[in-house]
Amino acid sequence: MSATTLPTTPHYSPEYRFNVQIYYEDTDFSGVVYHPNFLKYFERAREHVIGAEILHNLWQQQQLGFAVYRTDMVCHDGVEFADIVDVRTQFYFESKFRTVWKQSIWRPNATKAAVTATIEMVCMNQKRQLAPMPPSLITQLSAGMA
Amino acid sequence: MSATTLPTTPHYSPEYRFNVQIYYEDTDFSGVVYHPNFLKYFERAREHVIGAEILHNLWQQQQLGFAVYRTDMVCHDGVEFADIVDVRTQFYFESKFRTVWKQSIWRPNATKAAVTATIEMVCMNQKRQLAPMPPSLITQLSAGMA
Amino acid sequence: MSATTLPTTPHYSPEYRFNVQIYYEDTDFSGVVYHPNFLKYFERAREHVIGAEILHNLWQQQQLGFAVYRTDMVCHDGVEFADIVDVRTQFYFESKFRTVWKQSIWRPNATKAAVTATIEMVCMNQKRQLAPMPPSLITQLSAGMA
């Protein structure tokens, strides 16, 4: 896929995997992970897919960043203290402005995901106006797409 | 509405309002509220609708709690440090096990919501098994429903 | 006290009081408030003493902010879900650059504080260099000092 001919049907990225260990800070008094924290793990995983240095330079040098536009998350199962969960991530470009991410959280030895989510991200400048992703970034992120 | 005859079409609660002030802790380096925090504000608002004491006693005395099953959130606009936002909340009973919450976050003097969400909550026991809400709780929460 | 003649012995501000309600987000699986959150409550209380709007304008218009230099906190007692705690705050100017805050957290009907802290704040510019507080700010914050 090239930056100039975005597909009309989604071409998914490879599936990326990222481990998160559950600490005291992640739980609440009900004994399991406090649900907004799942959005944090999804974001950490996305930052690893894109690259924290790339995000840092994009912001500092081009005044561009990614903002979450929509998150649709389903919590199927509780996640517990001391779990090391597997965050699985795939994404596709919906337009030059928008990426869509399919992410899920798996407990150790689980046969189904504990949490699943679809998250839409848009590219914005520092005035929070929609901005196209730089072609070089699209090319870079397109590596390995089906 | 009584606990024994749950409606098949939603009967919404009155709209509740709750203020949240945005502190340092709520923002990230992009200058606006970090998106998972919106889920925190929605939960605070729900706790005020239900009553923190009621939630506390439900957990301690009946070993029951509410777990978030699904959150579908759209972020239309950034929210800034020092804002005092208005969190608006309505809900209905979908079954004896489940409530559905329509919530939104409004910046001062805004003409449209900065964030909107639909959040589904299920009642669970401390083994995280679905459990019906106690009839007395349903009656209590049904006060003022259309 | 004037901005130009800072005292060598501390002149304390009046004691300010600020309520914080403890939500799900504040606790961990041990059943009580997760300890770093106490630093959040202390900061919220300081922001109310100084004024969030004043902090906002200081940052936007004069590129100045307050950074925490040191926190020394003792946790005497656990704080629980649904508690509404009373955060008590006093401070003094140590220099044109530095304020020292004595803060404590009180559970309902408590005869002693659950948490006590001494927190030092320094004034910094956006390059994170020490900067004197503007005289007008010192005057403003000195209102009511003994």
Next chain:
Amino acid sequence: MSATTLPTTPHYSPEYRFNVQIYYEDTDFSGVVYHPNFLKYFERAREHVIGAEILHNLWQQQQLGFAVYRTDMVCHDGVEFADIVDVRTQFYFESKFRTVWKQSIWRPNATKAAVTATIEMVCMNQKRQLAPMPPSLITQLSAGMA
């Protein structure tokens, strides 16, 4: 060192090292890490020294946990988004009830620590009463002490 003859002068553990990557969630609008988050990183590092599984079992099987009694933290330098910091940890037993931890946070290639802290932890039962650490735990944690 054995569980029955605790030393009167501190015998320090080896220095442990643990990396933490700084994400969006860690920063605030001033552009650097929000200070209470440093306490989270220190706790994560301690959990890795003790072992999350050991902490989990201690709580589930012996109803014992570690509570933070005191934290004295100095913030010398800001920590930025995308940094991978090195958290360094040493501790000693002050009594059967109490451990003292010397911890620091180092930015990449730094010649001095960005944050330093002394943190005291006490062993408690689930009623939050002081309890001695099990001898087997003390033995386990004493491995490698000078």
